[in-house]
Amino acid sequence: MKLRPSKRLIVVALSMGFLLILVALLPWIGPTVLMPMMMGNAAAPADLDTARSRLTDDGAFRISYAPVEDPIQINQIHGWTLHVETAEGQPVTDAEIGVDGGMPQHGHGLPTRPQVTQNLGQGDYLLEGVKFQMAGWWEIRLAISAGGRSDTITFNLVLR
Numbered sequence: 001m002k003l004r005p006s007k008r009l010i011v012v013a014l015s016m017g018f019l020l021i022l023v024a025l026l027p028w029i030g031p032t033v034l035m036p037m038m039m040g041n042a043a044a045p046a047d048l049d050t051a052r053s054r055l056t057d058d059g060a061f062r063i064s065y066a067p068v069e070d071p072i073q074i075n076q077i078h079g080w081t082l083h084v085e086t087a088e089g090q091p092v093t094d095a096e097i098g099v100d101g102g103m104p105q106h107g108h109g110l111p112t113r114p115q116v117t118q119n120l121g122q123g124d125y126l127l128e129g130v131k132f133q134m135a136g137w138w139e140i141r142l143a144i145s146a147g148g149r150s151d152t153i154t155f156n157l158v159l160r
Ligand SMILES: [Cu+2]
Pocket: 035, 103, 106, 108, 134, 136
């Protein structure tokens, strides 16, 4: 079918408009549409351990966390309170805690660099600068050192 020039102009104008809207929406489309599409929008494993209190990988410490604001809001920078105990339940008051994380199914890390900013005493620590910019399965990995022992733990979160 051959379009008359006036109709062709309308088609071109409409396409341009559509493209402009797409470009304008890109910051939103990227994380919410494109990323899940590329990653096959995989659901988190059904048997994922999402407990907020667990023993570290080698059993040296028991770590618990509580978001300062619960439930966690997507795209909101927020803090967590971490609690560190020995495996026997004694508070660990001199822990060094490193933080890392990301989305295992998307292959990207955290959008911010959360850090422990305060030792609150009694084994509690304030972790600040936590942010998750999309729904899905997130990991927060902690490396804890205290009293000559070092251990790691991975917390799983599934955000909707
Ligand atoms: Cu992601």
